Amino acid sequence: MPFKPSHKKSVLWLAITTAHLGLVGLATLPLQAVAEQQPYEADPKGDMFGASAKAYSRGRETLDWVPREALTAEQLGRCKQACDGAYIEPKRTDAEAKMSPDEAPVRASAAESRWVQESQAELSGDVEVIQGYRRLTADRALFDQANGTATIEGHVVLRQPGAVMFADKLSVDEGKGQTRMEDTQFVLHDAHMRGHAASLTQQSGASVGADTYTLEDGSFTMCAPEDNTWLMRGAEISIDNATGQGTAKHMRLELSDVPVFYAPYFRFPASDKRMTGLLFPTLAHSDRNGFEYAQPIYFNLAPDYDLTLAPRWLEHRGLSMEGEARHLSRYFSTTLSGAYLGDDKGGSNQSLQDKADAGEIDQSDVTPYKGEDRWLYGIKQTGGAGQPWNTQINYSEVSDIDYLREFDSGSIETSSRTHLLQSVSAGYGFAHWQLGVKAEAYQNISATGTEPYRQMPRVDLDGDYAFAGGWSLSLLNQYTVFDHSDDYWDETDAVPTDKRIVGDRLRADYRLAWDNQWLWGFLTPAVMAKHLQYDLDPERLSDGANRAPSLTGAQLSLDGGLFFEREDSLLGDAYVQTFEPRLFYFNSPELDHSDLYNITDTGRDVQFDTTETTFSYDQLFRTSRFNGGDRIDDADQLSVGLTSRFLSAQTGAELLRLSLGQIFYFTDRLVTLDGVAEQAPRSEIAGQIAAQIGTNWRYSFDMAYSQDNYKPSQASTSLRYGDEQGRVLSLGYRYQRKGSAVDASTGELYDTTIDQTDIGVVYPLAGDWNLLARSFYDHTLGREMDTFAGVEYDSCCYRMRFLARRWTDSRDITAVGPSNLEVDRGVFLEFQLKGLGTLGQRLDQVLREGIIGFDQRPQYEP
16 A cells, blocks of 8 residues: 655665665665654755755756855865866765665655555655665656666756766666666766766666766766866767766867867766877977977876877978887886987078078088987886885987987976986895995087996995994995096097096995084084095006006094074064074095096096085085095185074074085195195185065075185075965076186187076966966076066866977087077967866976976966
8 A cells, every 4th residue: 555645754765785786776675664864964055965856956056066265174175276166075974875885775765655556656755765875866756666667757866976967857777777867967076077968878787876977969078067168079978987087979079169179989088097098289389390290199008007109290300209108016117208200301490591591501500410310218217115125227318419409399408408317226225234236327418518427337335323322333335337438539540539537446435423412502523534446447548657546544524513592573573593603624634646637648637427516505514525436635624604593483484594604724725626726725705595584485595705806606596486376486596607618600708607597477367367477598698598478377177378488508508609509489389178188288397497486386287
């Protein structure tokens, strides 16, 4: 007999503990009355689900859209940048909220229920069916137990974690294993996706609410509700929410309701999970290469490896192929990359072409690589994560010195790179010792640069012990075989005219220190022993030169400082000011380095990997003025440093730091790179300033000031600003006094001093528009080195950037001098449909390298 409605809702209990569960099961299970339950937490607006069956309007609120200002701190993390809200599913707090439907009973309730026939049950009025984490609401539901079917109509709302679907009608056929929803609207919360379909079908016996959806005459977008800036339509769209992948037949992409792209079959990401398919192409234009088009193709071959191939057509070069393969295993992360261009057309260079037309240069100088095959390949691998052993490979090589400059215009760093690293290393860590083996070489990609020495191999065995009472012992041992490929043969001579010195070097640096620290100061005495031993190739040395020079010596240092502090107020805010004087004494008797100077017929010195350090405040407290291992310092000197800090009394954060110091030499420095003694009684004055100004401003300043000519030898300063509104300002200045060089074209001397300013700006304009600009100016040369300006439009569902750029390859200055520096020009476009892909990915690299702080904006998305 039919149930009679009471003054409360009639509630049906469908008790299931073992059978396969789904809404199909509602048509085949016995019915039993139970008490009414309310297991949900109401939202702030009083609606348990934000979309009740009685008030179904498919608006922003119905689609679980919550404005940004109403989001909790936890929910803000799910709000995509530049969006004014997020899709937030209602929270359930009952015991079954996280239970799988396969393990939970089915609960059903309605205002009225009755048996229509012996095997048919009808629920009407506020129908609600709950099964674990799934919930269904509707106006009316008819269950046919005999045929295994169910028909649910009127404001149908189906919810499960991460998804909600709305429909006018839902039909279930257990025999066919099919579920179908008519006139359907859906939201996938995690993917930030919403869509619509004339019908949504689930097939192959899957239960309603499973993770695969097929949409007929469907569309979807990642834009906010009521915003259809871009929309993907398809005659048939399948979305697998579990894998985050989708396919569309007869797909067309619409921008503001205007079709702009069609494909008979298209695969797309429905989340950030990987999938095989076409990525969005890259478009660019530059003077040298003309118009460029690259079409990346991504292959998701397996969970642990993938491949990206990108055919790239360059108007003035031809067709090239670029690729990248990645592999990730338990212990190793590997990336293989490469590019190949066969039969280069030569490119375009109007300034050189004008000189060739005027007869000043040969035509071959305009297109030096015309007809040649050009290529690049590289491998990067890191191994041993979480293990006592480690490995690393970083190897890259190009066909010629101009390859990166001509084919990688999307990187500012590339224009100043002079060498490519080729390195392989392995190591093992013990309790107190670290063993490492490394082979390292470089490819010279500068017209005038020289190739550094190869280390084939270098073996390091380093020990580190800490004892009670602040004692520590450091034992550094290094053995290196130095080789070189550049022998500078003169083809008119029978023998090389200037061979590089090659050979083996053993270096040992031992240090015993006693570290004493108190609240009021510190004191660290240390003694050191150093040994240097060579085995040089005698064929490259002059007659009488020592092929096995060696040096052994002892050193000592005493480092101490005091801490004074006082509390005060600055503009009404309490702060703590410190005063920290520091003295550092270093003594190292002079060792005879004469066997390392002028030991070839051309006057070469032993200098495998050693350079002088750049003087700064931090250099005051080092025990060597060299980088590298070919010299053992001679020193009798005292460094004096004064530092004052201003700290917040509430947080302890450093607001301002001022440092000033100088080294006083008691003897001349006889050990140098070239054997010429340094006789100055004192070093330059070194100073540092670092300040945190408010919440958004940061300032830094470093300088070395010479008392001999009362001028700075080097200085750098920067002022940076960044706020939550995405405004970025970067002001930088760099100065380094150098000598002169000869212009290869004019024969005239020119100043090589570095005197440069660098200004970068990101400024929000009206709405979602941002201004992007950079000016990098060299005052010595009197010209722009890198300048760009453009705009960015960043909304919830798409981003567009346009940039015009002029830049100079900084390597050219050492090759041809300032008179022949060439300017490259390019136009870059990036258009990203958020959730689908990016057009012009190289532009992001230009902005990150050119504007300091660009990638730290709150709304930045790579």
